[in-house]
Amino acid sequence: MNNDGPPLQARPPFPPATRKPEPTEAQSKEARSYLWVFIALLTGMLLSSELALPWKLLPLALGIAAMVVGIMTMVKIVRYGMHRMLRVIVSMGLAATAFMTLGLAAMVALWPMTARYEACMQSALTVQATESCIKDYTSFGGMLPQP
CATH class of the missing domain: 1.10.287 (Helix Hairpins)
Incomplete structure (x- = not known):
């Protein structure tokens, strides 16, 4: 009699894959609203960035607000397991916002x-x-x- 343990076929090879559940309608709506606020702040910063000097503080403030809202948006998209393309879009928006905000901060400095x-x-x-x-x-x- 061989005492090598249970046969190999009795053990599952890997545990079943766990997937995040699809986001609820309320979660999707919340993430989309944050995304729209982020896009609005980014657009406002881009449109007002060519203003003269005392007004250059406005796009700088919009850029800082867009960075905060963009990070919050990214957290919500990742937490709720939303589509990966949204992650790419928000990441690109955050990169553009960071670049523009640093440039505006240098002009003000x-x-x-x-x-x-x-x-x-x-x-x-x-x-x-x-x-x-x-x-x-x-x-x-x-x-x-x-x-």
């Missing part, structure tokens, strides 16, 4: 130089004057050497 650049661009009438304004702004007012 460099307030005097940005104000001088905007004044220069408003008075520039020729292509050469515009290029001069851009060159001055990108070299931080002559602090960086030009190639």
Whole structure:
């Protein structure tokens, strides 16, 4: 008599796969509402990002709010096990929001130089004057050497 234990066919090879249950209608509606608020904040930031300097604080605030709501949206989408394409869309939106918010924060942090650049661009009438304004702004007012 062989005492090797139960036959191999008696044991299941792996436990049955567990899937997250489909999100309820209320959960889907909640995640979609967060998604729409995120899209609205991102759109508002994109549309208002070209405003003059005192108003550059508005898209910066919208960008920070969009980051917070976007992260909350991503958490809800992952928690409720919603479609993977929504994760990709929200991830791309969060990346764009982070990039734009950092750029706007840099413009606000460099307030005097940005104000001088905007004044220069408003008075520039020729292509050469515009290029001069851009060159001055990108070299931080002559602090960086030009190639």
